[in-house]
Amino acid sequence: MDFWNRPQRGANSFNATPPGAAYFKALMDTGATWVRLTFTKWRGRERDFLLGNADNYEGIVAEDLIILRRVLDAAHLAGLRVVLTPLSLPGARWIQHNEGAFDDRLWLNPVYARQAVDFWRDLARVMKDHPAIAAYNLLNEPAPEKTTGLVENDAMPKLRAWQSEVQGTTRDLPALYRQKITAIRVIDPVTPVMVDAGYYANPRSLAAWPDQLADDRVLYAIHMYEPYNATSAGNMRRKAPLRYPGVKSRYAGGEQVWNRAAVAAHIDIAFDWVEAQGLPATRLVVAEFGCMRRWPDCAAYLTDVIDSVDKRGGHWAFYAFREDDWEGMDYELPQNFSPGRFYWLTEQGKTDRLPRNGELMSLLRYRMRNQTPGRPSR
Secondary structure (H helix, E strand, C coil), rough: CHHHHCCCCCECCCCCCCHHHHHHHHHCCCCEEEEEEEECCCCCCCCCCCCCCCCCCCCCHHHHHHHHHHHHHHHHCCCCCEEEEECCCCCCCCHHHHCCCCCCCHHHHHHHHHHHHHHHHHHHHHCCCCCCCEEEEECCCCCCCCCHCCCCCCCCCHHHHHHHHCCCCCCHHHHHHHHHHHHHHHCCCCCCEEEECCCHHCCCHHHHCCCCCCCCCEEEEEEEEHHHHHHHHHEEEEEECCCCCEECCCCCCEEECCCCCHHHHHHHHHHHHHHHHCHHHHHHEEEECCCCCCCCHHHHHHHHHHHHHHHHHEEEEEECCCCCCCCCCCCCCCCCCCHHHHHHHHHHCCCCHHHCCCCHHHHHHHHCCCCCCCCCCC
């Protein structure tokens, strides 16, 4: 846990092809110390990389493991620490690999929970000694609440009531995490475990948990894209995009006007929960945050998010660094660089011609290299 005992700054790597040495060196040069790496989008021997088949997990695919090790070696050579992050688990195939349908089987059938536990036991066995590994992130953006009628960002009494109602059932996310952690610790008693909050890693969902997990090497992860109606791709398709500050959204049973104070308050909900558990702020990770690079207010939004996290003394990782199949949050690209040009150069194999002088990346680079001191850890 020593690595995580002081605030760390990093990025997400959600590439469709396994990144290599040049990629990780470029990320390291920004000032990043860690990368949240997913392997789910890579092409493997079978349908689901490393898993084989999320419909029926039978063991880690050896050929895929060779590719993953090669990527981890490259990250280690660059000096980056890695948080391994699957987008799919048995019974919970990533929506973009599932014909656009949300896969709810993990939250309905205990067979898939057992397979998910088996997968993490197997992965810990083969990864526990790799020097690049900084944590195991057990599942990206779990959403056991999604099909139950609970509203995302609902009022806290409703979120807590829902969590109480599902306790001990297949939708009990902390219970599933406890099963996975128990299995991992038999194999690997040392490597930290990172757990995303429910409802797509929402801070309010974390705050609805009654207690922390018993393991003393757990990092709690949230994601920050609120107000989503402004930060996401859909906003850029509006004739007049919603602006920040001032944009409104449904929130906590009412309406929220989003500004610097509202952003901080949303993030603080998670930090306050961590503090109430008697844990230091360095146990909380804002593991994803971002906005569309062509949005006029992206710089202001990124600044407010980073300021909020740095003030409390947590970790963060922006989304995303040089994603190879989507340009929406590639902050190295100038804001006036057209998406069409990105895709044309990518299809032509001419990504070396992409401009890498975006002002948003300059902002992030400065903040990664010049950390604002947070509150001292308790």
